[in-house]
Amino acid sequence: MKRLLGLPIALGAWLAARPVLASEGGSIKDPAEHWEHLWHEVLMDLYIFGGVFAVLAVYWILKYRASSEGQDGTAGTLDRAQTWGWALVPAFLFMADDFFLAAKGWTLWNIQRNVPENAMEVKVTGSMWTFSFEYENGVTSTFDVAEGKNAAGELGDGDGLVVPVGTPVVLRMTSTDVVHSFGLTEYRVKEDMMPGRITYLWFYPKEAKESYVTCVEYCGTNHSRMFAKVKALPQAEFDAWMAAKKKEQNQG
Secondary structure, three states: OHHHHHHHHHHHHHHHHOOOOOOHHHOOOOHHHHHHHHHHHHHHHHHHHHHHHHHHHHHHHHHOOOOOOOOOOOOOOOOHHHHHHHHHHHHHHHHHHHHHHHHHHHHHHHHHHOOOOOOEEEEEEEEOOEEEEEEOOOOEEEEEEEEEEOOOOOEEEOOOEEEEOOOOEEEEEEEOOOOEEEEEHHHOEEEEEOEOOOEEEEEOOOOOEEEEEEEOOOOOOOHHHOEEEEEEEOHHHHHHHHHHHHHHHHHO
């Protein structure tokens, strides 16, 4: 009996203990892709278990409904084998399922916290109410929503975070004042930014697109304006932007 109950725990522990790197087997494991996969598995899990219980509930309601007014039902008697079966089989199924999903979540956590070796590093500083980004060559970029609308009529001013497509990016983050939570919702990752401490996250821009980073925890009066553009550009366009930005800063 103890061996039977220990099987789901052992299965979950074995899955969770497997070493997982962000770039295993030469290919980069994208956290966003694995988050989507795990979420679909959770939904499928809920649909299957919910569907089974819904069908059983409807079946039992119809089968054991009262056939006349004032009729009282009586519960059947279970022998010892049936009692243990009804107790252990559902417990085993639920525990195996829970430990399996927990192990998948732990695997995803390992992927999210292990940065690929070829990742481009960007230093990020949050303050009231701006994000600033510093690249490895010293180029800096900002996005200040306190500036109102820019010349194009868009809210905020600055380039924001600009990254090349096809290169993993690791962000080393801190804050100058209050706690912010750097949320790359398009890439399914977020991490707190705290004064006096450096935190990090990484993401993998696989296609050219423009999205936003938002502060996803309340940080003060302008919390709703605490966001910045995130531009993923093809390598050639990124190199051109970087060269222009560096020339602009050298001239300034």
